[in-house]
Amino acid sequence: DAKTTQPTSMDCAEGRAANLPCNHSTISGNEYVYWYRQIHSQGPQYIIHGLKNNETNEMASLIITEDRKSSTLILPHATLRDTAVYYCIVRVAWGRDTGNQFYFGTGTSLTVIP
Amino acid sequence: DVKVTQSSRYLVKRTGEKVFLECVQDMDHENMFWYRQDPGLGLRLIYFSYDVKMKEKGDIPEGYSVSREKKERFSLILESASTNQTSMYLCASSLPGKGNTIYFGEGSWLTVV
Numbered sequence: 119d120a121k122t123t124q125p126t127s128m129d130c131a132e133g134r135a136a137n138l139p140c141n142h143s144t145i146s147g148n149e150y151v152y153w154y155r156q157i158h159s160q161g162p163q164y165i166i167h168g169l170k171n172n173e174t175n176e177m178a179s180l181i182i183t184e185d186r187k188s189s190t191l192i193l194p195h196a197t198l199r200d201t202a203v204y205y206c207i208v209r210v211a212w213g214r215d216t217g218n219q220f221y222f223g224t225g226t227s228l229t230v231i232p
Numbered sequence: 233d234v235k236v237t238q239s240s241r242y243l244v245k246r247t248g249e250k251v252f253l254e255c256v257q258d259m260d261h262e263n264m265f266w267y268r269q270d271p272g273l274g275l276r277l278i279y280f281s282y283d284v285k286m287k288e289k290g291d292i293p294e295g296y297s298v299s300r301e302k303k304e305r306f307s308l309i310l311e312s313a314s315t316n317q318t319s320m321y322l323c324a325s326s327l328p329g330k331g332n333t334i335y336f337g338e339g340s341w342l343t344v345v
Contacts, residue, residue: 148330150330159320159339161236161322161338161339162336163336164333164334210330212263212332213262213263213328213329218290219275219277220275220277221274221275222274
């Protein structure tokens with residue numbers, strides 16, 4: 119899996135957009151960018167993933183640069199419940215013959231401030 | 233919404249006891265996984281199953297076994313619990329294929345005393 123680099127921590131005012139960057143300069147052509155978050159003492163929660171194009175779902179938007187070497191997760195209107203550690207992961211897939219390791223890296227600790 | 237349900241959120245067991253951790257997913261996923269998460273060590277894969285009755289060892293299978301008799305259910309068994317198995321255990325599931333998504337349960341906190 120390609121290595122990812124994220125800032126250690128960020129703050130965001132409640133109601134504002136939270137923009138979380140991730141660098142993945144060694145990503146290969148068939149690797150996807152995944153975002154998960156983990157709130158203390160709970161399992162990782164899937165947020166969004168993409169290959170090349172920007173993606174949006176009910177939780178967030180994912181912007182991937184044209185060269186695919188970096189991406190940004192956008193939470194459009196952050197709430198206090200979005201306070202968590204956010205992880206950017208680059209992988210082809212999970213399943214047979216793929217290893218199935220789930221490497222978190224350091225992640226970004228996002229604090230949403232009232 | 234995908235739901236991965238782990239039967240027990242918090243358990244306390246004695247050394248030497250046999251422990252069963254149950255996991256059920258409701259999305260007809262072929263793949264199911266058991267991980268443990270420890271501070272500073274991240275998630276470590278214990279076992280993986282890609283079909284009923286099929287299993288593959290992960291990175292740390294010693295002291296654990298698994299059972300998958302039905303597609304939706306994947307059980308983790310600690311044959312004789314030891315204190316070094318105190319951890320948070322996470323079950324996950326996914327469909328096969330590139331760009332698939334792995335979904336996790338809420339976790340089971342096991343303390344072995």
